[in-house]
Amino acid sequence: MIEAVDIYKSFDGKMILDNVSATFKTGHTNLIIGQSGSGKTVLLKTLVGLHEPDSGSVIYDARNFTGMSDQERIDARKEIGMLFQGSALFDSQTVEENVRFPLDIFTDQSLEERRERANACLKRVNLENINHLFPSEISGGMQKRVAIARAIALNPRYLFCDEPNSGLDPKTAIVIDELIQEITQEYNMTTIVNTHDMNSVFAIGENIVFIYEGKKHWEGTSDDIFHSDNQALNDFIFASKFFKKIKEHR
Numbered sequence: 001m002i003e004a005v006d007i008y009k010s011f012d013g014k015m016i017l018d019n020v021s022a023t024f025k026t027g028h029t030n031l032i033i034g035q036s037g038s039g040k041t042v043l044l045k046t047l048v049g050l051h052e053p054d055s056g057s058v059i060y061d062a063r064n065f066t067g068m069s070d071q072e073r074i075d076a077r078k079e080i081g082m083l084f085q086g087s088a089l090f091d092s093q094t095v096e097e098n099v100r101f102p103l104d105i106f107t108d109q110s111l112e113e114r115r116e117r118a119n120a121c122l123k124r125v126n127l128e129n130i131n132h133l134f135p136s137e138i139s140g141g142m143q144k145r146v147a148i149a150r151a152i153a154l155n156p157r158y159l160f161c162d163e164p165n166s167g168l169d170p171k172t173a174i175v176i177d178e179l180i181q182e183i184t185q186e187y188n189m190t191t192i193v194n195t196h197d198m199n200s201v202f203a204i205g206e207n208i209v210f211i212y213e214g215k216k217h218w219e220g221t222s223d224d225i226f227h228s229d230n231q232a233l234n235d236f237i238f239a240s241k242f243f244k245k246i247k248e249h250r
Contacts, residue, residue, distance in 0.1 A: 001026050002047060002158065002190050007056035009042055016042045017053070018214040026061075026190045029181050029204040033195060034211035035236055041162070043211060044194040048080065048160045049073060060158065078106050081151035081189075083161040083180075087143045089135040089150075095122070096131035099150045106154060121149035125179060141172035145179065152183060159184065161193040165200060173197065177204050198237065201225070210236070 002024040009017040016039045024030040024047075034040040045051045047058055049065065058065045065076060089098045099118040103109060109117070122128060125145040135143055144164065151159060161180060165173035181204045184191040193200065201208060205222035212232045220228070225237055 001061055002192065003057075003059040004043070004047060005057045005059060007043070007046060007058070008054045009039075009046055009051060010054055016214055017046065020056075020211070020214075020216045022209045022216055022219060023207075024190055024192050024209075025207050027185060027188045028191070028206040029184050030190070030192045030207045030209070031195055031201060031205045032192065032209050032211060033201060033236070035196070038211045039214040040194055040211045044160060044162060044192065047192060048082065049077070078154055079157040081154065081156035081159040083144075083147050083151045083159070083164055085163040085166050087135070087140075087147040089143055089146060091135055093134070094131060095127070095133050095135070095138070095146050098135070098146055099153055101150060102153050117153060118149070121153050122146070124152070124183070125149045140167055141169075141175065144168065144172075144176055148176075148179060148183070152187065155187065157189060159187075159189045159191040161191065161195075163195055163197075164193060165195065165197045170199065173199065174203065180204065201237070212236075 004020055004022045007017050007020040020043060032040045032043055042051060046053050053066060057067070060076065068076060090101070096115065096118050099121055100114050103114040103117055107114070119131065122131070125148050127142060127145050127149065130138060135146070164176050164180060168176065177200050180191065180193065183189070195201070202222050208220060208222065208225070209216060210218040210233050218228060218230045218233045225233065228234060
């Protein structure tokens with residue numbers, strides 16, 4: 001479980017996160033949603049330690065991540081997997097080398113052991129026999145799955161996903177959503193997904209935090225959304241005619 005407790009964050013005197021508190025549950029796909037400029041990306045980066053809050057705390061399973069020393073944070077980051085928006089694969093490395101990268105950095109395993117683990121992770125995301133290929137030689141959806149394989153290489157307790165469906169066609173996006181949810185349950189991880197994809201919200205939104213103008217305006221499940229009287233949330237979720245029709249038929 002990850003907890004955000006009274007998080008404030010500003011840049012150049014402008015308040016971006018205003019007293020945000022939220023709980024992200026273990027074994028669940030936790031989504032952070034909100035319109036562009038709402039503060040959701042800053043919240044994700046604060047939770048993972050890429051931004052320091054002006055005040056407040058980030059708690060990882062009763063451990064104060066915000067108050068950790070540099071060495072304690074290095075140790076804690078070994079428990080974190082990160083799926084970046086653009087996959088962030090190294091173009092000059094093969095698929096296997098990309099997946100093996102965190103193992104090379106953070107473990108003292110033999111090369112054979114690291115290769116075996118990389119291959120096991122690739123198999124888990126349904127990618128086999130592409131070890132020797134480079135990112136430019138595979139599709140965007142396959143690149144995303146390679147990035148997921150890399151993110152789980154260290155058996156993380158926490159997984160952060162920044163717009164995982166960005167740039168993907170709807171069919172591939174569904175595959176990625178389902179894979180993230182399956183891996184979350186299989187590894188019993190605390191997974192936090194930053195997204196504006198409404199299909200993801202309704203497909204895998206087990207716990208959803210809605211950020212509006214820097215504040216947490218709502219928290220609940222995808223089912224709860226249909227019964228919410230939060231106007232800002234309704235305006236955001238049901239902006240399209242398609243999702244309005246879904247609500248009308250509930």
